[in-house]
Amino acid sequence: MVDFTLSPRQKELREIALDFAIRKMIPSAEKSDRIADPAAAFDWDIVREASRLGLRTMTVPKVWGGEGADVLTCAMVGECLAYGDLGMGVAFDQTWKIMTMIAHLTTDEQRKRWMPLVVNDPTCVLxxxxxxxxxxxxxxxxxxxxxxxxxxxxxxxxxxxxxxxxxxxxxxxxxxxxxxxxxxxxxxxxxxxxxxxxxxxxxxxxxxxxxxxxxxxxxxxxxxxxxxxxxxxxxxxxxxxxxxxxxxxGQLLTRFGSNIQAGATVLGVAQRCYDVSLQYARERVQSGVPIFEHQIQKTRLARMTMLLDAARNYLWYSAWGAGINPDVRVGSMSKVFASEASAKVAMDAFELWAATGYMKKNPIEKLLRDALSFIHSDGTNDVLTLKSGNFLGTIERNDPRWSQRVNEAAMGL
Ligand SMILES: Cc1cc2nc3c(=O)[nH]c(=O)nc-3n(C[C@H](O)[C@H](O)[C@H](O)COP(=O)(O)OP(=O)(O)OC[C@H]3O[C@@H](n4cnc5c(N)ncnc54)[C@H](O)[C@@H]3O)c2cc1C
Missing domain, CATH: 2.40.110.10 (Butyryl-CoA Dehydrogenase, subunit A, domain 2)
Structure with missing residues (x-):
């Protein structure tokens, strides 16, 4: 049975990650995002501090000194980090996924040589x-x-x-x-x-x-x-x-959670779009009332929460399955859904903030730029959907859902 009651450790990790994201990542990203030279923008202090908090080595097996986190826990924590900044969140999420893959594909002898390189260097990303x-x-x-x-x-x-x-x-x-x-x-x-x-x-x-x-x-x-x-x-x-x-x-993308974790990070961007929009809608007054009181904005925000909740539940369901009974189809489709939902939520936020959202001083324009990246990253949504289509199955004659009328209609009768 699917049960998303979080363990005490999952709750703790989410709190640590969200606190770090808000306190450290958001202020750092506001500066780094504007650095013109892309080779000069990466903030190594973020990696060092995340390392100290245990957030860099989430998927390093416990025996090697890591958290030994599963896909579901990574999806939760990745969303929190990307709430602070998607790019920095990706730096960690890539490290987690590749580490999961390495842990699965290596021999004991290889792990003995490679794990210490990752664990002992607080700035080692993959x-x-x-x-x-x-x-x-x-x-x-x-x-x-x-x-x-x-x-x-x-x-x-x-x-x-x-x-x-x-x-x-x-x-x-x-x-x-x-x-x-x-x-x-x-x-x-x-x-x-x-x-x-x-x-x-x-x-x-x-x-x-x-x-x-x-x-x-x-x-x-x-x-x-x-x-x-x-x-x-x-x-x-x-x-x-x-x-x-x-x-x-292919296994990395689905069974080992790469697509799911990718979807979770971009969902962090969408969650921040929603949170800053809710605050803005409550505090920005037009026509004599907070814009939240105008029905169209209130329903816009309600629709944004629907997409966030649906995407998160789909990702968590896929992540839960990744550990128990991997379903190749949902592993990729939950990323497609989450990235499209996140792009839609970001557009809704952009509409709600109007001209103020277009200005670089305010958060929306960066969030909108970030939200678009997972339409293509970790596999294009078109290609992942096409691939998932190969796993849709068939309804055969001996299946109770098979319908005589549908068959006749297909035969032109
Ligand atoms: C932010 C970001 C981070 C990335 N990080 C990494 C990384 O860490 N490692 C890595 O290896 N790659 C990475 N990538 C690359 C990413 O995985 C590729 O961009 C992606 O797989 C698509 O390749 P492409 O851009 O060359 O597009 P193409 O493959 O050239 O596709 C062009 C268009 O054709 C469509 N298309 C292609 N093949 C088919 C088909 N058979 N049927 C129907 N339509 C098709 C695509 O959907 C797309 O619309 C990253 C990309 C981005 C944007």
Whole structure:
């Protein structure tokens, strides 16, 4: 049975995260968001303090000194952090997801080498690199033909792999100290059989961040282009099953909660849009009364809460399932729903605030820019919905829901 009664620890983590978001992240983001150079905007003090609070290592297994949090707890805490700032929230959320993946895909021996790097350095954030200039959605909805998908190559040379290629738009690109990267080990085979995953550090020779992208929103985190030039990685740092990285990426998006956590972070933006709008509507007077008293604004706010509640419940339901009985369909669709709902809530807030919301001094214009980012990030909503459509199932003749009349109608009778 689904039961969303929060554990004392979940309540505590939410309180810690929300307090940190309001006290530290919002003031920091107000400055960082306006820094013109995207490579200069990241606030390392936020990472250090979050680390001290235990918020950076949420998914590091307890045995290694982390919180050992499940997808549901990460979704709750991620929403609270993104309430402060989406970009900074993403810096942590990426670290959590990739850590979950690493914990699942590595051997004991690999964990012994990699976990301390993450745990012991309070500024260690992680990145996962799939997207390339010529391969975006091909990694999310695999185009399983040898000439499609990722072009980055990994060629075996003795006991080492030599990586060559370019990744782009990578969250935490240029600030991550541990990077998970996917490359093709055989370009003559389809991507579903020929992609492998590798771990490296930012100090690995041949690895370089060559561009930090300037963006519409999420301006307080970096998205980088990562170049790999004869970058050598030892065989012991190849993780997961050989050739199966694309399947493992699919699992990251759904079973390991990447899409769900992504939806939860953008929901944090929508929640803040709602909260600042409620206050504004109560305090802004037009036609002699607070605008809240005008029916259209009151119903607008009520509709915003419907979307927030529906999106949160869908995400939490998917997150609950991720730990018990993973449903690939809802894992992605709850992200699609939450990101669309969040964009709608942000637009409603923009309408309610009117000209004041258009001004950079006030919170709405940044929130609106941030709210748009997850329409595409973590897989485009179109592609995730299309992929989920493959799991809709059928209604066969022996199914009690099967209807004779529907069958006749389909036959033109
Ligand atoms: C803020 C942000 C952060 C990101 N972080 C990361 C990261 O950390 N790591 C990483 O690897 N990537 C990251 N990405 C990249 C992201 O995952 C890709 O942008 C996404 O997968 C889409 O790729 P694309 O932009 O190249 O679009 P394309 O794949 O070129 O798509 C263009 C259009 O075609 C549609 N389309 C594509 N294929 C199909 C199809 N088969 N059927 C129907 N329609 C289709 C898409 O929906 C879209 O509308 C990030 C992106 C953003 C915006």
């Amino acid at each position: 990145a996962a690199a799939a997207t390339e200039p010529m391969s975006g959605s091909d990694s999310i909805l695999p185009y399983n033909h040898p000439d499609g998908g990722v072009r980055m190559t990994a060629v075996k040379k003795g006991d080492r792999w030599v990586l060559n290629g370019t990744k782009r738009y990578i969250s935490n690109g240029g600030i991550a100290k541990v990077i998970y990267v996917m490359a093709r080990t055989d370009l003559s085979k389809p991507p579903l059989e020929s992609m492998s995953g590798f771990l490296l550090t930012d100090k690995t020779p041949g690895y370089k961040c060559t561009e930090v992208w300037d963006k519409l929103g999420q301006r307080c985190v970096q998205n980088g282009t990562l170049e790999f030039t004869n970058c050598e990685i030892p065989e012991e740092d190849r993780i997961g099953k050989p050739g199966q990285a694309l399947i493992e990426l």
